[in-house]
Amino acid sequence: MANQPVYKVIFQNGTQVFEVFARQIYQSDMWGFIEVEEFIFGERSQILVDPSEEKLKSEFNGVKRSYIPLQSVIRIDEVDKEGSGKISEVTTREGNVASFPFAGAHRPSSPSDE
Template sequence: MAKPLYKIVFHNHGKVYELYARRVAASAIWGFTEVGELVFDVHDGVVVDPTEERLRDEFGNTRVLHLPMQSIVRVEEVEKKGQSAIRDAESGEKVVTPFPLPAKPR
């Protein structure tokens, strides 16, 4: 039997993060939830999701996240991994770093 997969949605610095993990449990630290074994997409091709790369840069070396209970919006057990995201907490729109464009010649 495969390990369960969880989608964790939580608030962090005015943004809403959506991450996937294999383990969610009560933390040994009172008032926190432990999230471990984070799951990221592995891309071998040319197409790269900038949000996924940003999340991997921020959390790639993280063994366990200890999230304050009040920051967690939802934890779902899902069948398969969807797209991880960072959204603006006010508007709900995805926070995307714009692709750098060359400067206009003068």
């Protein structure tokens, strides 16, 4: 393969932030999603095993293509080479920034509810 690009995709999934590396990424035909294919994980020849990357490997085991909602994407970078993927917990701080509400979290009342 002649210098195939590598992308680092960072997105939020519930209360976790996923950082994955992939060879293919594009806008989906399904409106509001991006498609991520050909996930890249580090080599197992290392002596130290990263538990976060192992969790990612098991999460995406057998996945050919992943559809990620656009509002979940934090950042996409084209990088020179793959790194170590990871999962981290979202840290909350008091401030003026709030997470986008997810469906089912709160439903405003309507006149028919009365």
